[in-house]
Structure formats: structure tokens, C-alpha cells
Amino acid sequence: MARAPTTLDPFNAVAEPKRRLVLETLCGGELAVNDIVGRLGWPQPMISKHLAVLKEVGLVNMRRHGRQRLYRVEGKKLKPIHDWIKAFERFWDHQLDRIKERAQRRAAEKAPDKNP
């Protein structure tokens, strides 16, 4: 079997560094293709092709406006990655560990009879 298609899921789509740059570029808001071309300085077909992949996984939306096509980032589609990575946060964010522990302790104080 070959490698999974880039359009399989956000993980694969975002593995390509240039596609991440496109998403970052769209972070400020809706942009037409040529705006992205201007900001990134890559050939237009390259931008269009990367946008096509991002659109197929739902990471961007498109709407027509005259002869332009305005692309907007659909950030929610990145949540699965965020959720998956969360399980590993403890490996670098010890601060967070402490926050969580404190939260759990507080929860335990509020419901001290939950675990008899």
C-alpha cells in the first residue's frame, strides 16, 4: 500500500509545510487566491493545488466573489490534532500538570463522597 492520501484527514493535509503556511496566511481572515500568491510569492498553480487539498479535508472554505475566490480557514477542523496531542502535553508542560492536579483536588473537595 502507498502512503495515505494527503486528503485523508487533517493530520495528512497539514504534514506538508507549505500547506501550514497557507493556513497561517489565512489566519488573519478571508483572502483571494492572488492575495495569497502575493504574500507567499509562490507560483499561482501551486497555491491553487494546495488550497484544493485543504478544501477537500475541510480545512478551508471557499466562496466566489466576482472572478475571485475567497478562501477562509476552518480552524475547527484542526481540533482532532489538538485533542490527540493533548495526551502528550505532560511531556513538556509540567505547569499544566499542576493546574490539572489542583483542579482535580478542588473537584474532590466539592464532591467528597463520590468515591466512598
Place this chain on the structure above:
Amino acid sequence: MARAPTTLDPFNAVAEPKRRLVLETLCGGELAVNDIVGRLGWPQPMISKHLAVLKEVGLVNMRRHGRQRLYRVEGKKLKPIHDWIKAFERFWDHQLDRIKERAQRRAAEKAPDKNP
């Protein structure tokens, strides 16, 4: 040009779903290859090959113990992904937005002359 090698960075290594499962399996602590084979039920060469990729990007460490090879997850190597995704958190975690705003407001109160 072909697709970037899976060993280029954590993003590419983790794009493969099975590789994510291997990492999750190692989350509980060091495991020998055969333990992973047992838990995931995949052919041993498949596990070894995925481990090789993960090791090359530094997502796992290995140490020999007798005839076994014990693999341990190196979670810190996932931080770049976490950091990149953070810029998009606002797209789903509105709660977090409010927390951040509050923190910024508080910081502004502490140093009210920073922006004259």
C-alpha cells in the same frame, strides 16, 4: 518533487494513523517490541518499521535489554505540533479566549505604563 519523507519532522511522522497508535501504546511507559505487537496485533515487521520512522524523528527512544529492545515515547518532540496548532485554538475554544483576555487585562493592570 515527491512528498516530503515521513522522517522529515514530527508532522510527517505522525500523519500516519498507525504511527499515532504506536505512540499512544507507548504512552503508559517503556515497552518491548513484542509487547506492542501483542497489544496492537499487527505483524512484527510492521511494528519495527514504524518504530524505525518514529525513532529517526526522535519521537521514541530505544534501549537494549537482553534480547529485547525497549521503546519509550519522547513526548517533547510533539511540542512543535502543539505550538503550531495553538494559533488556531480560538476557532473552537472560546472559553480559552476569555481566559487569555482576562490574563492580558490583568497584566495590563500590573504594568499600566507599558503602552503610553
Place this chain on the structure above:
DNA sequence: TTGACATATTCCTATATGGGTATATAAATG
């Protein structure tokens, strides 16, 4: 030494990629 066990490596193949270049489609404009 000879096995048995644990793991890695090699060889194969179908498959999809990303970039480049050229061209097609579509919409506004004169």
C-alpha cells in the same frame, strides 16, 4: 555448538505525491 527467541532488514509493488509548465475555465470589461 545448536537452537530458540526477539527484532531488524531486504526486496517487492501499487500508489500518490509535489513541483513545473502549459492550458482550460470563468467572469468582468470594453
Place this chain on the structure above:
DNA sequence: CATTTATATACCCATATAGGAATATGTCAA
């Protein structure tokens, strides 16, 4: 309609993949 502008698509190619099967390497034990 003809032309310009904005974007997408088609075609080509070198490349690396993931999986399967077979085999190699390494290590302990009798």
C-alpha cells in the same frame, strides 16, 4: 464579441511510501 483578469486543471516525472513475505542479525540458554 474579443480581451483581460482570476483561478483551476491536465500532464509529466522523480520520489518515497506502506504493506507483505522472506530472511538476516543478535542474544540468551542448554
